[in-house]
Amino acid sequence: MYKPDPNNTAKQVPKARAISAYGKATQPGPYPLRHDRPNYVLINTAGNYSFAYKSGSLATYVSASLIQSANAGPVRLDINPIAWTSLGGAAGDVTFVYTGDVG
Numbered sequence: 001m002y003k004p005d006p007n008n009t010a011k012q013v014p015k016a017r018a019i020s021a022y023g024k025a026t027q028p029g030p031y032p033l034r035h036d037r038p039n040y041v042l043i044n045t046a047g048n049y050s051f052a053y054k055s056g057s058l059a060t061y062v063s064a065s066l067i068q069s070a071n072a073g074p075v076r077l078d079i080n081p082i083a084w085t086s087l088g089g090a091a092g093d094v095t096f097v098y099t100g101d102v103g
Contacts, residue, residue, distance in 0.1 A: 001014070001015040001017075002014060002015055003015040020100060020101075021100050021101050022100045023039075023097070023098055023099040023100040024097075024098050024100070025042075025095050025096065025097045025098070026095070026096050026098075027044075027091050027092045027093075027094065027095050027096075028084075028091065028094070028096055029090065029091040030083075030084055030085045030086060030089040030090070030091075030093070030094075031052075031058065031061075031083055031084070031085035032083070033083060034052075034082050034083050035082055035083060035096060036082075036096075036098070037080040037081070037082060038080060038081075038096035038097050038098050039080070039097055039098055039099040040076055040077060040078045040079065040080075040097050041076070041077045041079055041081065041084070041094060041095065041096060041097070042074040042075065042076055042077075042094070042095040042097060043065055043067050043074065043075040043077065043093070043094060044074050044092065044093055044094065044095060045067070045092070045093040046067045046068060046069055047066075047067060047086045047087065047088070047089065047093065048063065048065075048066045048067075048086060048087065049063075049064055049065045049066075049067070049084060049085070049086045049089070049093075049094065050062060050063045050064060050084065050085050050086070051064050051079060051081035051083070051084050051085075052081055052082055052083040052084070052085075053080070053081055053082065054082075055082075058085070061083075061085055064077060064079065064081075065077060074095070
């Protein structure tokens with residue numbers, strides 16, 4: 001994107017990118033917290049995970065993943081939930097990844 005050059009109206013200069021243009025990853029805590037929809041989710045810890053897609057109500061959670069071994073490494077799920085829960089789950093067990101508009 002370009003904008004008019006403040007020193008010469010006959011040409012343009014590059015426009016700075018917004019911070020939202022770059023990706024980020026967060027490790028939000030489990031239920032009842034509600035979050036922006038990520039581009040995908042990483043499961044970092046063994047456990048049984050459920051995700052909410054419409055509201056933060058426990059009745060709307062869908063079981064999505066059972067990771068049986070912590071040695072499996074992070075497991076990528078191409079899903080876009082707004083919240084997650086797991087028995088004994090804590091911040092850091094799940095990573096929400098936002099890719100921004102780059103690439």
